[in-house]
Amino acid sequence: MxxxxxxxxxxxxxxxxxxxxxxxxxxxxxxxxxxxxxxxxSAPLDVGNRIVKMFVDGTVKIATCSEPLDLSRILQTNDACFGKTVWQHLLITSIEGLLAFVIGSLAGVMMGFWFARKPLVAAVFDPYIKMFNALPRVVLAPIFMLWLGLGIWSKVALGFTLVFFIVFFNVYQGVREVSPVILANARMLGMSERQLFRHVYWPSALSWMFSSLHTSVGFAIIGAVVGEYLGSAAGLGYLIQQAEGTFDVTGVFAGMVILAAFVLFVDWLVTLVENRLLVWKPPAASQQV
Amino acid sequence: MADPPVVRLTRVDVAFPEPSGAVFKAVSGASLEVAGSEFVAIVGPTGCGKSTLLNCAAGLLKPAAGTVDIFGTPLVGLNRHAGYLFQQDALMPWKTARDNIALALEVGGTPATEARDRAQVWLTRVGLKSFGDRYAHQLSGGQRKRVGLAQVLIRDPKILLMDEPFGPLDAQTRQIMGNLLLNLWAADKKAVMFVTHDLEEAIALADRVVIMSAGPEARIIGDHRIDLVRPRDATEVRLQPRFHELHKAIWGQLRAEVVKAYGGEIG
Incomplete structure (x- = not known):
């Protein structure tokens, strides 16, 4: 319809x-x-006003900063210009999410390929992979904080553990489920192992990875926010956690609305990238009305 | 001394291990020779191992016994002289029609721009001049087969192996594809092994029609020379009296095997 x-x-x-x-x-x-x-x-108007105030205050603070604006300090939570502004929180959460996504995807792609091409490796590590994947990642957060401190890297690590498994399983599947006919055809066309990798396995694995792009980007942000919530000095998760600590319900809702808008925006960006990269894919059956 | 045949299968057996541990013998003692510029069609009932035999000639499958010689030399690994057109879709869905064809050349080291130019020539030759930028899912079944044909032929293989290439297409499209194939083949008469279950198609296209028995342990049980004059039109040739004589003679032999393949159900 x-x-x-x-x-x-x-x-x-x-x-x-x-x-x-x-x-x-x-x-x-x-x-x-x-x-x-x-x-x-709280109340919707209060939440709206708070959000506007946060962005106005943050913008004013940066614009009227008496010190010279030095972008190298943009991530320092105690910076005189950027410290604790809503822009800094957004930026820090974005950077954590982005790093978690990039590192998690890279590791997932490499491991996925390795496992798919080496059945022995896959068989040996299978129970351990399943074990780690079954583990609720939140319990790892305190350990990451112990190891990596309260800065961005403990959040990146948490996001990594979420993104890695999604990408890993998809690439593993993608490499193993390359159509045998396409493979036979490619070999009859005279492709070497390297060419097979480049023209057949790689695009197939990537298409599987991209089909899970929404999920993995979403999880990267979840990892960042949950990590911030559990212990940090900046970021959207920190913002919400601070408001909760003072029974500031308006602040909690304001943080949630900003977070939701941020995730919607990122999701929109992912859709743009996806449409660009997966032009060759037939539209899903449910969309062919 | 005469040239050795382009493809020579000598007493080839093909066996597959079954899950139960037993061995399924698909083809038994098949011998076949294909000369240069000869178009040979292999016809048999469903599941008789026609494709299996073709895969042996391609080097995709190693026979359990017997030998495969290409130009008089035993085949090791994949058959580098052969182009293979598969029954199923074998185009890379993530590449456009033009890139799929060009890739066949790029694999051999042709520079990308030259490969694309030559791919465009082949697109025109198979009647898809303005479809180069389409992806596989944007093409019809017949158009995909044309791209597949161009992808195989652009490498100019000495041997063309075709596994029920027009099987999934509708009747009209099959005849159009048959004519396209005959025209392209007439240009430089390669050796062709063409597997089909459609006897009419086999007679219309081929110089020789080879009949295989019902599997398992399928054998080659007939070899008929088709003396219809060339050039032929794959549609009109079916109206000639000689076509009907040949069809009647070969069908008599094939029918018994088809019945066997269905376990006598259609008597």
């Missing part, structure tokens, strides 16, 4: 209006009863 674009937009906006309206009425006590007390639920 194909829905008109404007109709969809109107319906989507309606959901937001109903939800925010209920929240507003409940918290403001418009009809005499306050079924959503502000102390526990």
């Amino acid at each position: 194909l829905i008109a674009r404007w109709k969809l937009l109107v319906l989507q906006a309606l959901v937001a209006i109903v939800a925010l309206g209920t929240w507003h009425i409940g918290s403001a006590g418009t009809f005499g009863i306050t079924f959503l007390p502000k102390f526990f639920f």
Whole structure:
């Protein structure tokens, strides 16, 4: 069924209006009863104002900084210009997520290839891989903090453990499930092992990896935020954790909204990249209406 | 001394291990010679090991017994003189039609720009001049086969191996593809081994039609010379009286094997 674009937009906006309206009425006590007390639920307008304030304050602080703006200090949490601004929190979470994604993907691709091409290695490590994958990664966070400190690397490590397994399993599958006909054809065309790798295994594995791009990017950010939440001096997770520590529900919701908007933005970027890289893929059956 | 045949299979056995540990003997004692510029069609009931025999000639499969000689030399590894057109789609889905064809040349060390130019020539030759930028899923089954054919022929192999190449296509497209193949083949008459289950297609295209018995332990049980004049039109040749005589003679032999393959169900 194909829905008109404007109709969809109107319906989507309606959901937001109903939800925010209920929240507003409940918290403001418009009809005499306050079924959503502000102390526990805050109020939509307060949250909106807080978000605007955070961005205005942050921007003003950077713009009116008396010291010379030095971008090399942009990640230092005690910097006079950037320290504790919302921009710095966003930047730090982005960098942690990006590093977790890149390092996790690289390691996942290499290990996936190695395991797929060497069945003995795969068989030997199989129970250990399964064991680590079954482990809830949150329990590793304190250990990473012990090893790597409270800076960005303990968050990168946590994100890494999440991204690595997704990419690893997908690449492993992708290399092993190359169509035998395509492989036979490539060999009959005279491809050497190296050429097979470049023209057959590699694109096949990448296509599997890209099909899980949304999941792995999402997990990279989850790793970063959870890591920040458990112990850090900056980042969106830190922002939410600090607000919670002072029963500042408005601050918690403001942090959550910023985080959600940030994830939506990253997801949109991933979709752009995906459309560019997977042009050769037939559209999924569910989209062929 | 006469030139050795391009392909010579001598008493070839092919066996596959079964999960139960037993050995399944697909082909038994098959001998076949294909001369240069000869178009040989191999016909047999379903599951008789026609493709298996072709894979032996390609070097994709090692016979359990017997020998495979290419130009009089025993075949070791893959057959480097052969181009293979598969029954299933074998194009790389992540490359465009043009890149798929060009890749066949690039593998051999041809510079990329030259390979792409020559690929465009072949696209035109198979009637897909303006389809070079399409990916496999954007092409119809017949168009994909044309790209596959161009991909195989651009390397100018001495031997063309075809495994039911037009099998998945509809009847009209098959005849059009048959004519395309005949035209391309007429240009420089390569040795062709063409596997099909369609006897009419075999007679329309080939110089010789070889009949295989029903498997397991399939053997070659017939070898018929097709004396229809060339150049032929794969569609019109079917209307000639001589075509019907040949068809009747060969079908008589093939029918018994087809019935066997279905366990007598269709009597």
